[in-house]
Amino acid sequence: MTPATTMEIGCHLPTQGPVATRDALLTFAQQAEKHHIASLWVSDHVIFPRSATGNYPGGRFPHPPDKPYLEPVATLAAAAVITTHARLGASVFILGHRHPVVMAKLLTTIDALSNGRLICGVGVGWWKEELEILGAPFHKRGRQADEAIRVLKELWTNDKPTFSGEFFRFSDVGFAPKPVQKPHPPIWVGGDSPGAFRRVVDLGDGWHATSKTPKELGEAITRLRAAADRAGRRFDTITLSLRFGLRDELIAQGPHAVIDLLAEYKRLGLRHIVLEFRRDDLGRMLEILDLVAGTIRPAVDAA
Numbered sequence: 001m002t003p004a005t006t007m008e009i010g011c012h013l014p015t016q017g018p019v020a021t022r023d024a025l026l027t028f029a030q031q032a033e034k035h036h037i038a039s040l041w042v043s044d045h046v047i048f049p050r051s052a053t054g055n056y057p058g059g060r061f062p063h064p065p066d067k068p069y070l071e072p073v074a075t076l077a078a079a080a081v082i083t084t085h086a087r088l089g090a091s092v093f094i095l096g097h098r099h100p101v102v103m104a105k106l107l108t109t110i111d112a113l114s115n116g117r118l119i120c121g122v123g124v125g126w127w128k129e130e131l132e133i134l135g136a137p138f139h140k141r142g143r144q145a146d147e148a149i150r151v152l153k154e155l156w157t158n159d160k161p162t163f164s165g166e167f168f169r170f171s172d173v174g175f176a177p178k179p180v181q182k183p184h185p186p187i188w189v190g191g192d193s194p195g196a197f198r199r200v201v202d203l204g205d206g207w208h209a210t211s212k213t214p215k216e217l218g219e220a221i222t223r224l225r226a227a228a229d230r231a232g233r234r235f236d237t238i239t240l241s242l243r244f245g246l247r248d249e250l251i252a253q254g255p256h257a258v259i260d261l262l263a264e265y266k267r268l269g270l271r272h273i274v275l276e277f278r279r280d281d282l283g284r285m286l287e288i289l290d291l292v293a294g295t296i297r298p299a300v301d302a303a
Contacts, residue, residue: 007266009297010039010089012243012276014285015075020068024282025075029082031286035293039087039119040079041243041274042072044094049129073098073106080114089119091243091274092190092208096125096136100148100168104155108179116180121208122149123190142195143167149187149203156184188241192220197227206239206271214264217242221268241272246288255295262296263303 011032014024032040048065076088088110093103111118124145125131128138137144147165154161155175162171179185188206189199200207207224209217221240228235242265250257265273277288
């Protein structure tokens, strides 16, 4: 593996549970800005069926159905106007949750409000019941996601957008404004199935992994590189990123345990890591944020 010369560190916003409040969001985002955290992130669920037949990436889904969970697009719009430099990303927007024409408008608005700071993480989703409640065909979600990404790009880049596909069609329409970022906000595709890797290579600007150990990540990168080689895509044009759950058990081992692990991810070629320290107490989240910015990030930068 070729190590990343730099690995940016981002953080997940407080969007779930007791900290899913305006004041917590404002406080955390402003503290992250003071620390020059590279990016701030949300994740995407809309409704919580009490049964789940899918497999959550990394194990059992940790969010009880009755706990608050802020909607990600609206949350990023709020973050856009209370921050000035942090990139704003989704880990990930589930493409079946919203019609792609509506999604294109929402996201170009966030890119405008943030002056070009959006990272568009996208995925097909895993929760059959949630997708079906929202009207998305679960067993066709891969094909539908491919079309949705193409719809986003068509609306974002073409002055006279036209599209005719299996799921979405339009012609003779106007769409403005276009995104601030050109040709469009970076699209980081989630998932590690063969279909997801094909989607990364064919349609994405980056790959966004979730909940992988360094060994698992290294093996997945090898498979992604092979997919890129087969498609004739230069591997170094694909940004590698990971969302990583920073648990108290790891923090309790001391800063060097976290530093050593993140340095190992960096050596695998990660360009961006999103630290998720989901806690019910905002004070604890701010303590971890201070630790990341003051101790962990400088050491990882130097590794």
